[in-house]
Amino acid sequence: MSSRDVIFSRIRTALADVPNLEPEQDIPLNWEYGKPLPLPDVLETFVQNCLDYKAEVERVPAAKVPEAITKMLKEHKVRTMVVPAGIDDGWRKAAEKGGVKLIDDDPPKTHQELNEIDAVMTASRVGIADTGTIVLDHVADQGRRALSLVPDLHLCVIRADQVVSDVPEAVQRLKPSVQAGQPLTWISGPSATSDIELSRVEGVHGPRNLLIILAE
Amino acid sequence: MTINLSISPRRTPAPPPGTIGIGQPEPVASPAFRENAKRQLQNTQMRKNLRHATTTIRNKRLLRVAEVPNWEEVRSAGAALKDRIGRHLDKYLAQAEENLTKAGAHVHWARDAEEANRIITGIVKSKGVDEVVKIKSMVTQEIEMNEALEAAGIAAWETDLAELIVQLGHDRPSHILVPAIHRNREEVREIFNKEMGQYGTPPPDKMSNDPPILAGAARRHLREKFLRAKVGISGSNMVICDTGTVCIVESEGNGRMCLTLPETLISVVGVEKVIPTFDDLEVFMKLLPRSSTAERMNPYTSMWTGTTDGDGPQELHVVFVDNGRTNALADPEGRSALRCIRCSACMNICPIFERVGGHAYGSVYPGPIGIILTPQMRGINSAIDKSLPYASTLCCACADACPVKIPIPDIIVHLRNKIADKKKHDMHPHLEPTVMVPVNWMFNSAKHFEFVQKAVSFAAGTALKNTDYLGPMPWPASPWTRARDIPAPPAESFRQWWKKNRGGRR
Ligand code: SF4
Numbered sequence: 001m002s003s004r005d006v007i008f009s010r011i012r013t014a015l016a017d018v019p020n021l022e023p024e025q026d027i028p029l030n031w032e033y034g035k036p037l038p039l040p041d042v043l044e045t046f047v048q049n050c051l052d053y054k055a056e057v058e059r060v061p062a063a064k065v066p067e068a069i070t071k072m073l074k075e076h077k078v079r080t081m082v083v084p085a086g087i088d089d090g091w092r093k094a095a096e097k098g099g100v101k102l103i104d105d106d107p108p109k110t111h112q113e114l115n116e117i118d119a120v121m122t123a124s125r126v127g128i129a130d131t132g133t134i135v136l137d138h139v140a141d142q143g144r145r146a147l148s149l150v151p152d153l154h155l156c157v158i159r160a161d162q163v164v165s166d167v168p169e170a171v172q173r174l175k176p177s178v179q180a181g182q183p184l185t186w187i188s189g190p191s192a193t194s195d196i197e198l199s200r201v202e203g204v205h206g207p208r209n210l211l212i213i214l215a216e
Numbered sequence: 217m218t219i220n221l222s223i224s225p226r227r228t229p230a231p232p233p234g235t236i237g238i239g240q241p242e243p244v245a246s247p248a249f250r251e252n253a254k255r256q257l258q259n260t261q262m263r264k265n266l267r268h269a270t271t272t273i274r275n276k277r278l279l280r281v282a283e284v285p286n287w288e289e290v291r292s293a294g295a296a297l298k299d300r301i302g303r304h305l306d307k308y309l310a311q312a313e314e315n316l317t318k319a320g321a322h323v324h325w326a327r328d329a330e331e332a333n334r335i336i337t338g339i340v341k342s343k344g345v346d347e348v349v350k351i352k353s354m355v356t357q358e359i360e361m362n363e364a365l366e367a368a369g370i371a372a373w374e375t376d377l378a379e380l381i382v383q384l385g386h387d388r389p390s391h392i393l394v395p396a397i398h399r400n401r402e403e404v405r406e407i408f409n410k411e412m413g414q415y416g417t418p419p420p421d422k423m424s425n426d427p428p429i430l431a432g433a434a435r436r437h438l439r440e441k442f443l444r445a446k447v448g449i450s451g452s453n454m455v456i457c458d459t460g461t462v463c464i465v466e467s468e469g470n471g472r473m474c475l476t477l478p479e480t481l482i483s484v485v486g487v488e489k490v491i492p493t494f495d496d497l498e499v500f501m502k503l504l505p506r507s508s509t510a511e512r513m514n515p516y517t518s519m520w521t522g523t524t525d526g527d528g529p530q531e532l533h534v535v536f537v538d539n540g541r542t543n544a545l546a547d548p549e550g551r552s553a554l555r556c557i558r559c560s561a562c563m564n565i566c567p568i569f570e571r572v573g574g575h576a577y578g579s580v581y582p583g584p585i586g587i588i589l590t591p592q593m594r595g596i597n598s599a600i601d602k603s604l605p606y607a608s609t610l611c612c613a614c615a616d617a618c619p620v621k622i623p624i625p626d627i628i629v630h631l632r633n634k635i636a637d638k639k640k641h642d643m644h645p646h647l648e649p650t651v652m653v654p655v656n657w658m659f660n661s662a663k664h665f666e667f668v669q670k671a672v673s674f675a676a677g678t679a680l681k682n683t684d685y686l687g688p689m690p691w692p693a694s695p696w697t698r699a700r701d702i703p704a705p706p707a708e709s710f711r712q713w714w715k716k717n718r719g720g721r722r
Binding site: 002003006007010011012013014015017018023024026027028029031033034037049053108111112115128130131132133138144145146149150167168170171172175178182185186187189190191192194195196197198203204205206207 | 443517
């Protein structure tokens, strides 16, 4: 018998007392999926919770996004930045206006090369107000996972209509991405650890700076 | 802690001798919990650090939980889903296998630790490499994978900061969430100074013991390993059956490094870690971060569904591990222990765990969940496993904290019964029935009871003039009184008082 068969037969023997019903009938669930969380102001909650996680947030009208990009990159003295292929042209120009040298991931940069680059700029898929989270599904305007991981600063632009109240709504919005086989990265603030005497240190391996621009 | 590395051919720092794994062929050599606990209680530094950690996390958890208006409903949904999974595990595993395979992952099955390690070692060797980077994972500790890889000449580098401290310190984790919490910053600095340079990028000269500086040293030390790694190894918090998606929840970003940069990724997953649908994710992503690190959301969660062209590892393996889980599943009264999502809330709230720490439990799974899970997975044969269900005061705090409502105290009592039955069955002379004969006599009639009460207060009155507590007593009460103070019996019992003041009226 293969190990697979052994394990399945152990499971069936172990569950001899369980009636032969459909799982949903056997253990019904009193739960409504995808329910929004009633919040007085979804966008403001999103901003506050992102700030609470030590991300920097700029809330601007859509037309002012380029301006915010230039300003934030200047403030952080970013010199080089990798950008995914599908990024907005206006955002690229805004970054260059801030004196940043843009690097395209084409041909794909090696890990070592990415490690030498100061920053990365991406769009995003979903924002979650209740938890201060942004989720990337790594399509063309966000790029492959390594891009938003290796450089030390991540600038992420999110549209107001992408921000939902809570995790259940977000899961529903993300379902098509997963069904299309896209990986997901949920990001809540910069990388952090509390491993030494429980004192919180921002930034271990992921980007130590997370900058979010919320475009209304 | 005494291994001399200059003469050792090892690739990674050696852990202390002995085993805390589950399902290893050799019997577990750890002494019973009581002896371990006594030794751990000597370590005041550890106790101080642990008390600080558990108090901070559990208080913060209460805040985070209070923010969720329907917390109890989410808990019930989590518990029900986990029961649904456990009771129909064969169906869900078959579905997970099908969808993982469809998405392009290779699925393997391991009956026990030994087989899991053989599969993992085989995959790593087939890639022609002699090192891997790994994410902190309970199941890889449970099967003691690092040592199996080491024996095959493969170095497994821990990349979580706390696990790095534990590995470089030739040590063992003391908590499942903050494994190096028994070390203070000065000890961490010493470990880094002494060991880091032997295994890669050394720490900076004259490094201070400031946590951000220490974390910075770890970042530099590990960055080199991440960038060159060809194989990564992870556990998984959830495998989603209807989409074939693997999910990892973490804080530092070391997980993302291990999941993204290597060409090959091996995920080792306990068979109970599957969840039915992608929709169900909402329940667990609400329960887990708030219950474990007491955050609204952990910094990073990664999910992947098979391989993606030009993004991340191009070869994925999932190794499903039984290793005693089906033993737990076979006990209808004990199987709900498999609901566990390894959040550690039960540990942070447990008065016993807070005092003795994770090392006393002789298992990778310490605390309330450990004392019900380890004996179910490993059996109740060794001294440590037989003693674990007694490492509880049955105060029930764990059951209140558990996000998936595992009735931990009920299972503790159930396992104690099992152990007592086994003892009876093994024909060892047994104390309890002997004690119960006079106890029966005492409770049989009011007269008998009164007689005993009078005798006790008389004896106490003569023997205990200056103290309120009885100390250790001679056998047969010695095992019980060694660790407990018994309040001295009152000079007058309630029955005596009633008789005197109410004239025996009923
Ligand atoms: S038993 Fe419950 S509280 Fe304890 S670690 Fe598991 S899920 Fe968390």
